[in-house]
Amino acid sequence: MKLLRYGPVGRERPGLIDADGRIRDLSDYLADFAGASLGPASLARLSNLDPADLPLVEGQPRLGPCVGHVGKLICIGLNYSDHAAETGASVPSEPIVFLKATSAIVGPNDDLELPRGSTKTDWEVELGVVIGTPAKYVSEEDALDHVAGYCVVHDVSERAFQLERQGQWTKGKSCDTFGPIGPWLVTADEIADPQDLDLWLEVNGERRQTGSTRTMIFGVARLVSYLSQIMTLHPGDILSTGTPPGVGLGMTPPTFLQPGDVVRLGVEGLGVQCQTVIQG
Incomplete structure (x- = not known):
């Protein structure tokens, strides 16, 4: 999977890139890509989703850092x-x-x-x-x-x-x-x-x-x-x-x-x- 965060600084939302290179929103499934959401169980759950069922993000929003709340x-x-x-x-x-x-x-x-x-x-x-x-x-x-x-x-x-x-x-x-x-x-x-x-x-x-x-x-x-x-x-x-x-x-x-x-x-x-x- 190609996972990303998009939106204004400090208000980024989680998303993924579908097979056509478009951004799909993941906000219904997790709050952010940070900490425990990067663990195997969370990533496995996301991998079972059909990107076509996720909301399509229109336009070309700003891309934020792909990981939020980096500790080190x-x-x-x-x-x-x-x-x-x-x-x-x-x-x-x-x-x-x-x-x-x-x-x-x-x-x-x-x-x-x-x-x-x-x-x-x-x-x-x-x-x-x-x-x-x-x-x-x-x-x-x-x-x-x-x-x-x-x-x-x-x-x-x-x-x-x-x-x-x-x-x-x-x-x-x-x-x-x-x-x-x-x-x-x-x-x-x-x-x-x-x-x-x-x-x-x-x-x-x-x-x-x-x-x-x-x-x-x-x-x-x-x-x-x-x-x-x-x-x-x-x-x-x-x-x-x-x-x-x-x-x-x-x-x-x-x-x-x-x-x-x-x-x-x-x-x-x-x-x-x-x-x-x-x-x-």
Whole structure:
């Protein structure tokens, strides 16, 4: 299933995409895609519905983040060896983990706002992993059983805030609008292998990033298991798994986003995002 949330900011409603690519409303069956509603029993109940029996949503409403009330947005840094090389970093021996503030989360096509004082705002297309059942001390073999589905995440980064102002990466990762999520949550049963998905990103129609989850240093199962040894992963938590090469920081000369730029990005089978850059 392709599950989504649509409507004005703060008043999103749950829906799904039917076979013809149209939005069908799910409000009679659940209040939101958040927490326990992402568990196996809830998703199984939705999978038994006939989309043709659900109300059709007319027009082209705004799409919100595909998961509501996210508890944790956990990000992995330098998880592609070729991306580590372009930034001048060494390949990590174990996952680099940081948190992005959940207040950064926005819809997949909402404007991307440059924070005041920004000089180096960069792009990063990533595979997002949505947790469906609690995971604590889980093995790598069992890790994917705790995944509800997958989505596109844009891990926007202000490099000067991140790298030049001391402290943790969080300050360069958590600005408002720096976490577009969606357009859909694609349930895990539709993704045969999360380690075989193509990723791409364009700025103003020019391809900047092209990659595949095949080249991840630490795969999804490894990351879910690893993180579960450190913290309990709860339903609705999202793991953003790192970006392939082609970020602005790695260009010669380094190139960053400017007001008016349009960024399009996608992950195979998970849909496409499109953001216009504005000045905050």
